Amino acid sequence: MTVSPAASAAPLLAARGLHLSHGATPALRGASLTVSAGEAVAVTGPSGSGKSSLLHCMSGILRPDSGEVRLDGERLDTLPEERRSALRRTDFGIVFQFGQLVPELTALDNTALPLLLGGARRKAAQETAGAWLERFGVRGQAGLRPGEMSGGQAQRVALARALVTGPRIVFADEPTGALDSLAAEQVMTALVHAVRETGAALLLVTHDARTAAFAEREVTVLDGTVHDPSAAPAAVPAAAGAAARRTGEDA
Numbered sequence: 001m002t003v004s005p006a007a008s009a010a011p012l013l014a015a016r017g018l019h020l021s022h023g024a025t026p027a028l029r030g031a032s033l034t035v036s037a038g039e040a041v042a043v044t045g046p047s048g049s050g051k052s053s054l055l056h057c058m059s060g061i062l063r064p065d066s067g068e069v070r071l072d073g074e075r076l077d078t079l080p081e082e083r084r085s086a087l088r089r090t091d092f093g094i095v096f097q098f099g100q101l102v103p104e105l106t107a108l109d110n111t112a113l114p115l116l117l118g119g120a121r122r123k124a125a126q127e128t129a130g131a132w133l134e135r136f137g138v139r140g141q142a143g144l145r146p147g148e149m150s151g152g153q154a155q156r157v158a159l160a161r162a163l164v165t166g167p168r169i170v171f172a173d174e175p176t177g178a179l180d181s182l183a184a185e186q187v188m189t190a191l192v193h194a195v196r197e198t199g200a201a202l203l204l205v206t207h208d209a210r211t212a213a214f215a216e217r218e219v220t221v222l223d224g225t226v227h228d229p230s231a232a233p234a235a236v237p238a239a240a241g242a243a244a245r246r247t248g249e250d251a
């Protein structure tokens with residue numbers, strides 16, 4: 001995607017006033033969040049608070065009922081599904097809790113898949129995929145299918161697949177949720193190194209404080225709205241809130 005000079009001043013990704021219901025169940029009630037280029041943001045909150053719904057709307061998987069999502073200042077949520085899906089392939093990398101690798105494909109073919117879907121030639125796609133598996137320490141598992149790997153290995157293959165196209169933002173929904181603490185630490189370390197090296201932003205949904213600590217900024221979702229301690233005067237300690245009131249910042 002080309003970025004016009006005017007658009008480059010906007011955050012990489014911005015959600016504003018998102019509302020979403022799953023049938024009769026409200027999941028988002030005016031959720032807003034911005035992610036800057038290269039920034040790692042953790043989204044925490046209790047079960048059912050709306051974290052995954054927020055990630056799904058911001059990644060264009062779901063269309064919110066109202067509100068807007070902008071990528072580089074351009075509306076993402078109003079694009080037809082075909083364009084959103086193309087953007088997900090080129091600009092976004094997505095990792096879920098259970099990897100969601102294709103069970104019939106080897107680790108190498110799973111990792112090469114986004115490149116092949118984007119029109120790359122098989123040999124070139126497999127070379128790039130192999131380099132990413134190497135980077136995540138699972139080159140030795142290249143010929144194995146997901147069912148033949150440990151959870152941590154499969155999740156590192158899922159990370160390789162998410163990063164193989166050089167995305168500008170990686171969405172990770174509970175990427176360590178199914179792993180023991182050692183594997184979780186290894187996966188998060190690999191993920192954070194990869195996004196820092198490539199300059200990709202990271203939007204990380206997790207209920208685990210240790211996983212969230214890998215991000216630079218943490219926001220909390222409660223009852224479908226986002227609470228950002230770095231932005232909301234009401235969420236800062238009383239003394240700081242009083243100082244803000246003296247300067248009229250929270251009027």
Ligand SMILES: Nc1ncnc2c1ncn2[C@@H]1O[C@H](COP(=O)(O)OP(=O)(O)OP(=O)(O)O)[C@@H](O)[C@H]1O
Nearest residue numbers: 022025026027046047048049050051052053054207
């Ligand atoms: N497909 C669905 N159908 C019906 N209700 C849903 C669906 N997905 C989510 N919900 C409901 O929407 C609300 C928000 O769910 P969401 O998965 O976004 O929360 P979450 O914070 O990610 O939860 P968890 O941490 O348990 O994964 C919850 O009340 C949930 O039950």
